[in-house]
Amino acid sequence: MSEHSPAQKQYLLRVKREKNLIHVSRILLFLGFLILWEISARFGWIDSFIFSSPSEIWITFLKMLKDQSLFTHIGITLAETLVSFVFTVLLGIGTAVLLWTCPRLSHVLEPYLVVLNSLPKSALAPLLIVWLGANIRTIIVAGISVAIFGSIINLYTGFREVDPEKQKLIQTLGGSKKDELTKIVLPSSVPLILSVMKVNIGLCLVGVIIGEFIGARQGLGYLIIYGSQTFKLTWVLMSIVILCMIAMGLYAALDLIEKHVRKR
Amino acid sequence: MKPLLEIRDVSLSYHTSAGETPALSHLTFDLMPGEFLAVVGPSGCGKSTLLNLICGLLSAEEGTILMNDTVPSPGDPRIGYMLQKDHLLEWRTIYQNVTLGLEIRRELTSAKLEYIEEMLCTYGLDKFRNARPSQLSGGMRQRAALIRTLALKPELLLLDEPFSALDYQTRLNVSDDIGRILKKEGKPAILVTHDISEAISMADRVIILTKRPATVARIVTIDLGLTDRTPLSSRNAPQFKSYFNLIWKELNQYV
Numbered sequence: 001m002s003e004h005s006p007a008q009k010q011y012l013l014r015v016k017r018e019k020n021l022i023h024v025s026r027i028l029l030f031l032g033f034l035i036l037w038e039i040s041a042r043f044g045w046i047d048s049f050i051f052s053s054p055s056e057i058w059i060t061f062l063k064m065l066k067d068q069s070l071f072t073h074i075g076i077t078l079a080e081t082l083v084s085f086v087f088t089v090l091l092g093i094g095t096a097v098l099l100w101t102c103p104r105l106s107h108v109l110e111p112y113l114v115v116l117n118s119l120p121k122s123a124l125a126p127l128l129i130v131w132l133g134a135n136i137r138t139i140i141v142a143g144i145s146v147a148i149f150g151s152i153i154n155l156y157t158g159f160r161e162v163d164p165e166k167q168k169l170i171q172t173l174g175g176s177k178k179d180e181l182t183k184i185v186l187p188s189s190v191p192l193i194l195s196v197m198k199v200n201i202g203l204c205l206v207g208v209i210i211g212e213f214i215g216a217r218q219g220l221g222y223l224i225i226y227g228s229q230t231f232k233l234t235w236v237l238m239s240i241v242i243l244c245m246i247a248m249g250l251y252a253a254l255d256l257i258e259k260h261v262r263k264r
Numbered sequence: 265m266k267p268l269l270e271i272r273d274v275s276l277s278y279h280t281s282a283g284e285t286p287a288l289s290h291l292t293f294d295l296m297p298g299e300f301l302a303v304v305g306p307s308g309c310g311k312s313t314l315l316n317l318i319c320g321l322l323s324a325e326e327g328t329i330l331m332n333d334t335v336p337s338p339g340d341p342r343i344g345y346m347l348q349k350d351h352l353l354e355w356r357t358i359y360q361n362v363t364l365g366l367e368i369r370r371e372l373t374s375a376k377l378e379y380i381e382e383m384l385c386t387y388g389l390d391k392f393r394n395a396r397p398s399q400l401s402g403g404m405r406q407r408a409a410l411i412r413t414l415a416l417k418p419e420l421l422l423l424d425e426p427f428s429a430l431d432y433q434t435r436l437n438v439s440d441d442i443g444r445i446l447k448k449e450g451k452p453a454i455l456v457t458h459d460i461s462e463a464i465s466m467a468d469r470v471i472i473l474t475k476r477p478a479t480v481a482r483i484v485t486i487d488l489g490l491t492d493r494t495p496l497s498s499r500n501a502p503q504f505k506s507y508f509n510l511i512w513k514e515l516n517q518y519v
Contacts, residue, residue, distance in 0.1 A: 169351045171321055173365040173416070174339035183364070187355045 052234040057241065060234045074242060076219040077208060080136060081250070084143025085204045089197055091148055096155035100185065101177060106156065117149035122210045134215035142211030147203035151196050158192040159185050194258040201250045209243070220246075267294035268420060268452055269318070274327035275477075276313060286477035287313045290327070293471055293480055295420070295452060300443075302455045302463035304511065305473030306518050311456040314478070315422045318454065319343045331420065341369065344418030344451075346426040350409035352397035359384075359393040362411045369416065376415065383411045387445065402430045403438045410442055414449060421446065421453040427462065436496065439466060443495040460515070464507045465495040472511060475518040482514050 004012065034054045040046045041053035048056070064070035099106035125142050132138040166188070167180045175183065212221025220239045227235030274291045277284050287310040295301055305311055316322040317329060320336035320343070329335060336343060352361045362380055366372050384390045387407050397405055406426065413421065426442070427435045443466050446453055457463050463470045464486055472481045488501035498504060 163351075165347055165349065166351050166353070168321070169347060170368065171339050172319060172343075172345035172347070173368050173412075174341055175368040179368050183368070184353070187353070190355075 052237050056234045057238045080139050080208045081205045084140045088144050088147045088200050092151035095152045099156045100159040121146045125210050125214050129215040139211030143204040143207035146207030147200040198254045268297045269295035270330045272328045274324045289477035289479045300453050300468045302467035302470045304463045306475045309476050310478040342419045344413035345422045348425050350405045357394050365416045380415050402434045406438045421451050423455040440495040460511050465498040472514050
């Protein structure tokens with residue numbers, strides 16, 4: 001049946017229109033915000049020294065692109081985020097597997113994990129700087145510290161909710177705990193692992209920026225702090241816009257990976 | 265003739281901090297080689313517990329369970345177990361699903377794989393070897409689960425209400441199907457079910473359990489006087505109804 005009935009055609013048209021409307025509205029909202037901001041700054045409705053303006057941000061952006069300093073800042077922040085993300089994923093899955101294999105250990109550690117997870121990790125950053133020094137390593141650790149505890153808890157909870165009957169199947173086939181892990185628990189947790197990764201990438205970015213605030217000489221976090229201290233608020237706002245784009249890009253990349261895996 | 269499986273005076277309780285729940289109490293029966301036993305009883309009476317004991321996943325607190333004079337170990341290779349659902353793994357193809365047991369036991373030998381090939385062809389799953397479980401009908405999934413179990417060449421099959429997740433029509437066909445396959449492969453089996461007609465249609469003997477803590481109330485030998493008996497033809501036998509009434513009355517005392 002390639003030919004749709006008129007009613008079906010009409011329905012499809014309505015769905016398409018609704019979709020278009022949402023897209024257009026989103027773009028208009030963004031453009032409207034930019035235009036209003038620009039006009040307000042030009043006509044002096046807001047103090048452009050504090051609030052900057054889209055055109056000033058754009059000019060600064062082009063200037064920093066030309067002297068190439070921006071690439072270094074973006075590159076450093078991106079690299080730190082990706083390294084801490086990889087560590088978070090590996091450590092998170094590893095620890096969750098360990099807790100799953102040894103329920104007693106998980107019972108012992110549970111209250112500590114809960115406390116560490118709800119602790120605002122920015123409180124740890126000054127300590128990390130003192131302990132590990134003002135270097136990239138510290139910033140990566142800060143990134144990991146924000147994401148790791150939540151991801152351990154989420155993964156472990158997910159592992160435990162895997163259908164016990166499927167694990168019984170492995171037992172009746174003569175399988176060991178390791179078989180239950182590799183044949184049932186991990187494969188059925190692939191969607192969970194992917195969604196935890198999607199959350200983690202954002203959290204790692206948060207941690208890295210916190211780290212850069214305190215102990216960096218390069219990176220977007222440094223640029224924000226430096227800009228605010230020297231009242232170059234255009235720098236701050238530009239960095240924030242770039243951070244938005246990085247966050248969106250990283251999320252979109254993981255989304256793409258997730259879709260690819262699910263399709264298989 | 266010596267029984268394949270001897271269950272003597274077996275008792276088991278479940279323990280929680282809230283207290284102790286006796287599940288089975290002094291259970292005794294035998295399974296002869298080649299025999300098909302059905303176990304019926306009120307729901308929650310401990311039928312599944314019994315199967316977990318036989319296959320060694322649980323151990324009895326009192327009494328003994330012997331299969332050919334040895335106690336079954338957890339995941340005993342001599343015993344195949346079919347659970348209530350087929351539990352085919354969606355991330356594996358049908359072929360990867362039916363070879364799961366061999367993969368776990370590291371027995372992917374050419375002889376065993378050939379046996380799987382044979383069964384896939386005989387039971388009509390040949391063309392679906394690369395399909396995902398969700399592409400198969402309920403009946404075909406149940407066959408795949410059976411092949412997965414039979415691939416390990418167990419000497420005894422345990423069936424824990426393997427048809428209960430299917431709708432009535434499919435259920436009749438699948439139980440007929442599985443019954444024929446088991447007869448063809450000559451496998452003794454213990455079927456746990458709450459469906460009296462299913463028990464009569466498939467079994468040589470029906471063991472009726474009391475409510476919890478379960479013990480053997482009565483053992484009924486099913487003789488329908490048929491030469492080539494299948495689960496579907498059994499349902500049409502003249503004696504079917506009287507067996508049904510007999511077992512139903514017996515069970516009714518324990519509800």
